[in-house]
Amino acid sequence: MKTEFKFSNLLGTVYGRGNLVFTPDGNSLLSPVGNRVTVFNLTKNTSYTLPFSHRKNITHLDLTPDGNLLLTIDEDGRAILSIFPRRLAIYHFTFKSQISALAFSPDGLHFVVGLGRKIQAWRTPSTPSGDANGDLEFAPFVLHRDYGGHFDEVRHLSWSGDSRFFLSSSKDLTARIWSLNPEEDFEPTVLSGHRQQVRNAWFSASQESIFTVSEDGALFRWEFVPSPQDEEDAAEPGDERWRIVQREYFMQTAKLKCAAFHPNTNLLTVCFANGLFSLYEIPSFSNIHSLSMASSPISTVAINKTGEWLALGSSKTGQLLVWEHASESNILKQSSHLDSLTTISYSPDSTRIITGADDGLIKIWDISSGFHIATFTEHSSAVTASAYSRRGNILFTSSLDGSVRAWDMLRYRNFRTFTAPTRLSFSCVAIDPAAEVVCAGSHDSFDIHLWSVQTGALLDQLSGHEGPISTLAFTPDGRYLVSGSWDHTIRVWSVFNRSQSSEMLQLMSDLLCVAIRPDSAQIAASTLDGQLTFWNLNTSVQESGVDGRRDVSGGRTLTSRRTAASTPGTKSFNSITYSADGSCLLAAGNSKYVCLYSVTTLTLIKKFTVSVNLSLDGTQEFLNSAAIMSNGLPSAMMDTEGEASDLEDRLDKSLPGAKRGRDATARTLRPEVRVTSIEFAPTGRSFCASSTEGLLIYSLDDTGMEDFDPFDLDIDVTPQNIRAILAQPEPEYLKALIMAFRLNDKSLLRKVYQSVPYDTIPHLVRELPKVYLGRLLLLLGQQMENSPHLEFALRWVGELLSVHGRYVKERQGEFASELRAVLRGVDGVGRTVRTLSERNAFEIEFLCQQASVKDSSALSPSGEEQKTLTNGFEDGDVADDQGEWMGID
Template sequence: MKTEFKFSNLLGTVYGRGNLVFTPDGNSLLSPVGNRVSVFNLTKNTSYTLPFAHRRNITFLDLTPDGNLLLTVDEDGRAILSIFPRRLAIYHFSFKSAVTSLSFSPDGHYFVVGLGRKIQAWRTPSTPGGNADGDLEFAPFILHREYGGHFDEVRHLSWSGDSRFFLSASKDLTARIWSLDPEEGFEPTVLAGHRQQVRNVWFSADQESIYTISEDGALFRWEYTSGQGDDEDSVNPGDERWRIVQREYFMQNAKLRCACYHPSTNLLTVSFDSGLFSLYEIPSFSNIHSLSMASSPISAAAVNQTGEWLAFGSSKTGQLLVWEHASESNILKQSSHLDAMTTLTYSPDSTRIITGADDGLIKIWDVSSGFHIATFTEHTSAVTASAYSKRGNILLTSSLDGSVRAWDMLRYRNFRTFTAPQRLSFSCLAIDPSAEVVCAASHDSFDIHLWSVQTGALLDQLSGHEGPISTLAFTPDGRYLVSGSWDHTIRVWSVFDRSQTSESMTLMSDLLCIAIRPDSAQLAASTLDGSVTFWNLNTSIQESGVDGRRDVSGGRTLTSRRTAASTPGTKAFNSITYSADGSCLLAAGRSKYICLYSVSTLTLIKKFTISINLSLDGTQEFLNSAAIMSNGLPRDMLDTEGEASDLEDRIDRSLPGVKRGRDATARTLRPEVRVTDVEFAPTGRSFCAASTEGLLIYSLDDVGADDFDPFDLDIDVTPQNIRAILAQAEPEYLKALVMSFRLNDKTLLRQSYESVPFETVPLLVRELPRVYLGRLLMLVAQQMEGSPHLEFALRWLGEILSIHGRYIKEKHGDFATELRAVLRGVDGIGRTLRSLSERNGFEIEYLCHEPIGKDDNSMVLFGGGSQQKSTKITNGGNDGEGEEDWIGLD
């Protein structure tokens, strides 16, 4: 089994804190999720997470106007500069202090950052093909100028359209005008008049006006005019300076949290801590829309370049919303779990992941797109376990509300609810492979309850354990039910026999979880002492064991008086699972490590570190003694953010010692890194872990961007030579394609691929060297997902499989990634054709019901019943652009 699993995607969390940024084309949205950045493609309905990670939570990010460079800054002021199209981090830099604002200039040559009360302007690093000087490549960050004058923290920075001036808004109740370079006759100007801190400040499109907005909901418009005698803002009549010419107030009983302004359309969007957001047209100050996103405060707002889409994020609920104000519809609406995830399970085809959490919600996540597609809210308490039937589309979940629910995954509804004769809080469940019997157990009772899935009737109660039951599992062949308890025993039940006998296996400590090998011959059990033991299910004899205390332990909490190596709470595996072939065992617990063991050799193959985020508790092996205060508490536990001055935001209403069910965003709680559940995909190509930061997916497939990975190059393999070959009177398509594979550039590959005539595809595929076969499969798969030439791609695929199919079958292990990408592409084409045919069918049916003789200057429908006419139908397509399809009517 291959073990080169790499981080693939982050699901389960869509927004953490910080600002939101649209790409220049407006099709994608960048959202900070903890110490990572997730990118949501709003036209293709897909998402991915950038592979690099910060050491703390990201607070600010911004893109250059050309969308090439991405700058992200964390809580400590450490920045990562990355090439956004390549998803590649190229430079790390520290601003020495916390960054309070960030903005790139419209021309992309400079960016300004707010560092407390001062502002710094930096030159943007040059990139290949950029306009900056070449020497910038050797010093990516060069300080241009530093500005000072504010008396409190700078909260917002924005540029003028010509990139000569920029504005700053501060908590000292003022805004200021600055020039990037010294200008003749210009002096920095102070805009004072607000009674609370200024949240945002912008230039108008013509740069003749400035808009400032404060936390109390006051909007001021400033213009450079001469003072009049009766103007209350005038000091010296006739003196030209920036003056307030208009005052407007939003009149909301809530504080203004954030705002965004689109200069070309003069549309202003304001958001309040009540969850309300409003859209205004200025300077007329006419209200266009007022809607509520949620009852929680809106933390961030952004507008795309055309001004059509508005993005909102709420850090308290983890919700992300993209709204189109013209059609008054949601383009994107995603939300995270409100509390820690407790369980996860894969669907049998590995395309979906179902998660349950302490908030009582059950969410279904699509692995390929990264979006959640459905949410079940019927449970009224924490969800403790979930199981997917191997045959059929049935999901079973158990909860502390005393119910086990069965869900129809085709219609997304709860069709059966199972309860015990007395009220119990179920902590684990299992379903047999035939999906006929479901069983569940509780910490409150030592019995196992069995129900019929079809009738919902309670079939039996199995007694025998002398302590709370912690885990249940059916063997994959359906013969036995295995239960583990805190009474140091494992029992194997023959529930389908007449005698219903059970066999007991004794352990040395409390049992936490069990896993059964796919061939039903071996059982793995994890106990509280940190050991994993392997048992033969046929003979009930222990075969071997692994001591995993040292492997799983890691990370010291801030309040711990012991080192990470001696902390007892992190020395056990709370979740274990077998790989699809049964050769490896994956184990995780209350630490930052996930361990992969070989079952045959009992060795640790690999350790995965799920997070390096220092904003979480338990990610450091050693604590800095210099950060310990005189009272013995770490300095990181101090509340240094003065904005949470309201009493209701600072009260901790949780019970002492409670770790679950609390508000994870409360300032008195620092989330602790842990893995609550881990599971291999049925295909064996990936595994997923439910952690503090979300759903972490690790995969064997190549999930990176279009990396520039050239190979077998020589001096003649250049983009100019490839284009010259394609421009010849008789192009050498095979030579151009092979040279493009060697250079491995996305643009050249697509150009060479689309230049091949339709009738020469079989000959080219036959003459292609086999060393490029995998790359050709991946190229065709990528074109099927993003190109409109569906028949052309299918022709390529058909020829590849007919000519090289026997070789691919022999070497299928080497082409696993490419074949999975091809399968996704074929499924995408099938969905596209199905939706197109359904839409055309509805339009044809509509046209057939039109009155005969209606003159629409297009055609006569079924005039005599013998003519065949053509109707031109316009449809939207998947990408939102209009496409025309000609469909013949008999």
């Protein structure tokens, strides 16, 4: 079995904190999710997560106007510069302090950052130019200028259209105008007059006006006008100043949290703490729309380049919304779980993942697109376990609300609810392969409850355990039910026999989880002492065991006085699962590590680190005495990441001993990194882990990375030579294609692929060396997903499989990821054609109905008129060949 699993995508969370950014073409949206960045393609309905990560949560990100460079900054001011189209981090930099604002200039040559009360302007590092003869150079960050003058933290920065000036808004109730370079007759100007902190400030499209909004909902328009007392003598240049020419108020009781302005369309979007957002046209201040996203505050808002789409994010509820104001419709509406994930399940075809969480919600995630497509809200308490039927049409979930529910995955509805005679909180669930019997266990009762799926009736209660039931699983062949308990035993039940006997396997500690090998011959058990034991299911004899305490141990908590190696709570596996072929076992627990073991050799093959985010508890390994305050508590225990966005709102300033004014439920501890559930995909090509940060997917398949991966290069293989070959009167397409494969440049491959004539495809495929088959399959899969030339791509696939199909089939293990890419492309083409045909059928049916309605509604002539029209023609009418009349209009 291959074990080169790499991080593929992050699901289960769509927005954490920070600002949202649209790409220059407006088709994609960048959203910070913890210490990573997720990109949502709004036109293709797909998403992916950039492979690099910060050491803490991301607070600011921005793209250059050409969309090539992405700058992300975390809580400590550490920045990563990356080439966005290639998803490649190229430079790490630190600003030495926290960043409060970030903005690239419209020309892309500079960017400004706010560091507390200070502002810095930096030169943007150069990137390779698009010209074939362009120089490849890269300069690290170079400081251009320092600016000072504000008396409190800078909250927002924005540029003028010509990139000569920029505005800063601060918590000191003022906004200021700065010039990037020294300008003649220009001095930095202070715009004061607001009664609360200025949230945002922008230039108009003509740069003749400035708009500022403050936290109390006031909008001021500033213009460079003469002094009122000197209007008669306005010829003197010294009398002109930036003055308030218009004052408007939004009249909202809630605080203004964020705002965005689109200069070309003069549209202003303001968002408030009660979840309301409004769209205004300025300077007329006419309200176009006022809608509510949620009851929680809106943390950030962004507008795409054309001004058509608004992106809104709520940090408290983890919601992300893209709204088109012209059509008043949602382009994207995604939401995260409100609490930590507890269970995950793959669908049998490996296309979807089901997640359950402590918030009682069940979400269905599409793996290929990265979006959740349905949410079940019937459970009233935490979801504890989930299981799919073998056919994939039924999902079973258990919850602490005392119910086990069956869900129809075709119609997305709850069609059966199972309950016990007494109120119990179910902790685990299992379904037999035939989907006829469902069973559940509880921490409140020592019995196992069995129900009939068809009737919903309680069939039996299996007694025998002397402690709470922790795990249940049916063998894949359906013969036995395996249960584990805290009474240090595993019981193997013959549920479908008349005697319903059970066999007991004795362990040395409390049982946490069991897994059954796909061939139903072996059981793996994880216990509280960190041991993994393997039992033969046929002989009930223990075959082997692994001590995993040292492997899984890692990460100390914030209040722990021990190092990670001595922390007792992370030394056991809470979730284990077999691979599809049964050769490997995946195990995880309350730590940041996921361990992959070989079942035959009992060795640790690979260790995956779930997160390096220091904003989470449990990621550090050693004690740091410098982080301990004078009262003996860690400085990180001061809640600076709470629900309130401003630091002064998060600090608890109530007097000691006073109950009034103190929130007793305020959380002062950070979330702890842990893995609650793991599962292998039925195909064996990927596995997923539900962690504190979300749903992490690790895959063997190509994740779409556009890294430079040269193959068999020589001095003649250059982009210039490839373009020269295509420009010849009789191009050598095969040679150009092979050279492009050796360079592995995405744009060159697409150019050569689309340049091949339709009639030349069979000859080129027959002459292609077999060493390039994998690369051609991968290219075809990518092009079928992204290109509109459907027949052209299908001709490539058909010819390749007809010529090299036997060779690929004999080595299908080597071409597994490439064939999956082609399969995804073919499925996408099928869905596209099916959607188009259905739409055309509906339109044709609609047109036919309209024609029949029109014919029936037309007034038919009377009998005398009919005779006159058919026997004699009126003036201006002509007869056709059949003698019928037709009017000339």
